[in-house]
Amino acid sequence: MRAFKNYLIAGFLIWAPLIISVWVVVTLVAMFEELLPESLSAKALFGVDVPGMRFLIVLVVLLLTGALTANFIGQAILNRWERLLGRIPLVRSIYNSVKQVGDTVLAPNGEAFRQAVLVEFPRQGAWTIAFVTGAPSGETKQHLQADYVNVYVPTTPNPTSGYFLMVPRSDIVELKMSVDAALKHIVSMGVVAPPPSIPQE
Known part of the structure; x- marks a missing residue:
């Protein structure tokens, strides 16, 4: 009976992290896919349903956005966009707070969560x-x-x-x-x- 219990616990410790990791990834993929309209789905574009296709599109959009804002023109567009959001009362408070926290935590030279x-x-x-x-x-x-x-x-x-x-x-x-x-x-x-x-x- 003790051996059965030990094997059961050992099996749980092996499978639990894997199942939780897969669940998190699948949940994130589904969440990102919901951000895009159905017209950008793989079935609408190619006639074949490809799981995770819209997630890849979101990933490409994020990479392109980061690359475009890394130069002078992209920074100018971003600054104008932020000034526009700054004129909307409720959106301004939420956007500025989230952006400030993100800039602080993710800054390469920042102190946040480095020690x-x-x-x-x-x-x-x-x-x-x-x-x-x-x-x-x-x-x-x-x-x-x-x-x-x-x-x-x-x-x-x-x-x-x-x-x-x-x-x-x-x-x-x-x-x-x-x-x-x-x-x-x-x-x-x-x-x-x-x-x-x-x-x-």
Whole structure:
């Protein structure tokens, strides 16, 4: 009976990540395909239904958009488009917020989510993994006399929700593990241990 239980758990651990990964990919493909009209479907264009055809079209559109906005003319068009959206009250607030977060998180030279650290949370003596997202600025910086950093403390097992904290730099412990390893450790609720750090010579 114990062997049966062990085999069952082993089989589950092998198939569960694969099934979840396939489900996520299929869901994303279906979502992207819904963004395009039926006239751009493979059946409408070629008379044959090709799964994922509209997803490939969306991918090509994204790549072309990125390539066009990488030059001076594309930037000028993009700036005009953003000024147009800035005149629409509700759209302006949502667009600017999403764009600012995206620019901050995805910026190659930005600090957001580039470093995993240990912080004491939710009380002194209890530690958790957090991610550095930058440094306080503006009015908050004026009220903070010491050297502070912005950190994001994700929840488990869903790291997309969490807590934003401003803590003294002296109160954080920098980790050598990668952000990916830290996320796996958080999502698995500590079951998946991060790889051991390699001592520097």
